[in-house]
Amino acid sequence: xxxxxxxxxxxxxxxxxxxxxxxxxMQPIEFLKEKKHRDVEIIQNLKDIRDxxxxxKNAKGVYTSSFDSLIAFAATGEIPVVRxxxxxxxxxxxxxxSDTLGYIKVFxxxxxxxxxxxxxxxxxxxxxxxxxxxxxxxxxERGGVKVSVFEAKVLYETYLKGLDQQRVLNLIAADKALDxxxxxxxxxxxxxTVNGNWE
Numbered sequence: 001x002x003x004x005x006x007x008x009x010x011x012x013x014x015x016x017x018x019x020x021x022x023x024x025x026m027q028p029i030e031f032l033k034e035k036k037h038r039d040v041e042i043i044q045n046l047k048d049i050r051d052x053x054x055x056x057k058n059a060k061g062v063y064t065s066s067f068d069s070l071i072a073f074a075a076t077g078e079i080p081v082v083r084x085x086x087x088x089x090x091x092x093x094x095x096x097x098s099d100t101l102g103y104i105k106v107f108x109x110x111x112x113x114x115x116x117x118x119x120x121x122x123x124x125x126x127x128x129x130x131x132x133x134x135x136x137x138x139x140x141e142r143g144g145v146k147v148s149v150f151e152a153k154v155l156y157e158t159y160l161k162g163l164d165q166q167r168v169l170n171l172i173a174a175d176k177a178l179d180x181x182x183x184x185x186x187x188x189x190x191x192x193t194v195n196g197n198w199e
Contacts, residue, residue: 031167038159039184041126043198046186048110048122049133049152050194053187055079055106063137063150063187067123074119077106125154128161138189147192153185 052070053063059077064070080100087095111117125131137150156175160168172182186196 027164028167031164034163035160035171038127039198042154042159042184043196045122045126045133046152046184046196049135050186050196051110052106052122053137053150053152054194055110057148062139062148065135065137065150067132067135071119071122074107074110074122078103079106079109125159127159131158136189140190140192142192149187149189149192150194151185151187151189153181153183155183158183 049070052074055077056070056073057063058079059073064073081102081104083099083101084096085099087097089095105112107119111119123132123135125133131154133152133154135150135152137148139146140149141147156168156171160171175182181197184196184198187194
């Protein structure tokens with residue numbers, strides 16, 4: 001009788017230990033899988049912001065720090081459709097002539113082929129309860145020239161909320177130790193770049 005009880009206790013202990021080992025292996029894998037899933041959507045949003053900022057700067061000469069301005073520009077702004085042809089009077093074949101064929105809406109150019117795209121959600125960070133991307137714009141001086149810059153970003157702790165808190169804190173600590181932004185961002189307020197920190 002005692003031997004049977006001991007066997008049952010031992011079997012339960014083995015099952016519990018096996019589960020704990022399995023869980024300790026799967027937790028970091030599940031965390032990284034969910035982080036990657038969220039990263040993909042956040043990065044797409046940051047690319048959309050960058051593309052729209054680029055068109056905005058081409059039209060207005062500077063970047064904007066206002067999502068309202070970006071969204072309004074996407075709805076009403078137009079970009080020229082230009083055909084570039086070689087200059088027939090140029091024997092060196094280096095000069096070209098630009099011919100504007102018409103105009104296309106910025107929204108159609110950037111987002112026209114994306115089904116169910118809602119431009120009004122441009123500022124909202126996915127996987128949050130309505131948190132907004134932090135966006136700013138300004139000017140810096142490089143080589144005696146004023147350069148327009150912008151930056152849009154979101155912290156890990158904002159878009160990874162609900163995941164294992166200790167793993168999020170570890171990510172933040174690792175990026176801070178390397179003097180990197182602890183999250184995802186595009187552009188910079190201190191450098192003339194529109195690159196994302198994931199690139």
